[in-house]
Amino acid sequence: MEHRRNAGLETWLMYIFLIGSTIAVLYPIFMMLMSGFKTNAEIFGAPFSLPKSLNLDNYKTIWTTTDVPRYLLNSAIVTIISVALLLVTGTMAAYAISRYKFRGAIMVSMFFLAGLMLPLRLAIIPLFVQMKSMGLVDNLLGLIFIYTAMSLPSTVFILSGFLRALPGELEDSARVDGASELRIMVEIMVPLITPALVIAGIYNAVPIWNDFFFPLIFIQTPENRTLAQGLTTFFGEYSVNFGVLYAGLTLAALPIVVVFIIQSRRFIAGMTAGAIK
């Protein structure tokens, strides 16, 4: 009986801790979401109260009078293309490193690993010069290339771990079945690492979506701004209207949250892969 009661207490303490951390994480997001529906007067009058009604005026303001939709589109283009490019090239690189024995394989993987350790921002001046000479400054394509290159090391690192764990007999079996190396990779091996692809995708999509630094340096014309960068100018303009600001922030956070919720099952499956046999 004694033992049972102890176990109960432990469980309760754990629940309290988990509920507490959940509130700590979710409350600011909840506040942001709610404040987006409030008027300025409501926000200042009763900052912690719920909005009086689901007032969409703030969103209307954003949609009709600001450039936020444009920024959203730019961010979406940059993020989606970068992640797609990243996963394709990352998978190919990781596949070669982890499934084939060749001279210099270790060198190549070390090269990618080095990319994880070097702060790219230190090389911003030469990078700018290089991008300028290629005509990629103030161009979304420039951002896409930078993000792809920047995220490649972590992607290769994550994917090669998963690819290495796949049994070699699958490959042999497909070879006996007559499949080409490309076909083995695309049809047999890569589908088996979808959880890893989801992890690598989300892991890199979030910082790309939220990135402020590279657009600040490489993007000049307002039409090419991405969301994070655009929101700062928006902060200046709307510093008096907090409702609109919160609505803008909510819009900025929404896509990633939605993607995460949709893919969370796979994400978690990937994170815990191999933990339980």
Added chain:
Amino acid sequence: MAKVELRGVNKQFGSVHVIKDINLTVEDHEFVVFVGPSGCGKSTLLRLIAGLEEITSGEIDIDGARVDHLAPARRGVAMVFQSYALYPHFTVAQNMGYALRVAKEDKAVIDRKVREAAEILQLTEYLDRKPKALSGGQRQRVAIGRAIVRDPKVFLFDEPLSNLDAKLRVQMRIELTRLHRELNATMIYVTHDQVEAMTMADKIVVLRDGRVEQIGAPLDLYNTPDNRFVAGFIGSPAMNFFAGRAESVSDAGVEVALEGGTRFTFPCETPGVKAGDVVEFGVRPEHFSIGGNGDGGSDGALKGEVYAVERLGGETYLYLNSGSYRDIVAHMSGDAPISIGDSVEIGFSLARSHLFGPDGQSIR
């Protein structure tokens, strides 16, 4: 179906020589088992035939055509792997039809062939399932089905039953034998389990350290092993070995003295040993006669003390020590009235015993 011929096949991984000059013929329709302890190169040899590894030198022919430079799929072989190697994200039908799909076979043909194979293996009702939803035995059958669908010249099996539990293994063993008869196919089967080898093979190839130790029909290997290694490897429980000395060699044979004063003349035509050589005398557990019972005969006997008895109902195994000869295993049918601590006499007949020279070769 086809004949497989290996001529002077060698394989080196870097400086490690794993397959050493193998010459071997697998006849059409034959069921050949490669057997040997782990690390003997049997799986590598199979992979060389499959084309999953390249040979360092030599020649491999299948159906009269040289294939050692061809890709696996063009050799006309199908392989069943130890881990089954089913594609987890494909259904059973897709797994079985994959090779045909890669070969751009017509969809209707693929469907028909998959159904036929599923019929043979009683898998029809599982065709739409993923491998994950199948039991071990069913997965194994899918792996075999995948091979059948391709209608290969040669089936290659790499320890296909070692992941199954004991009961299922016996069942699949019988099933594979039936399949071999039905398909009338050439099959090469790798195992470390000599029981599988004995029960399934038309011909066994015993390998050790990348070399062929002996090739022959199961009972030939059992009755007339070429050397001590084969004698010890084939048969379960393993043969008992007694170190002794060749006292003299004459036309009648080799006079052997065992420890404890047991002496006998082992009849042989070409002794290959001289007086004073150290020899080993081998008797299988089932060829002893205990306390005058059994058909072991009485050309000689050893006295031993029983330290363990295993009663299986239909048979009994005795474990004895006799002087410096330790861990002797003797088999008796039925339940023997012998208990631990008993001193018993185990007799042997020379006709069913073996003698090995200092080089480990059989003296016959």
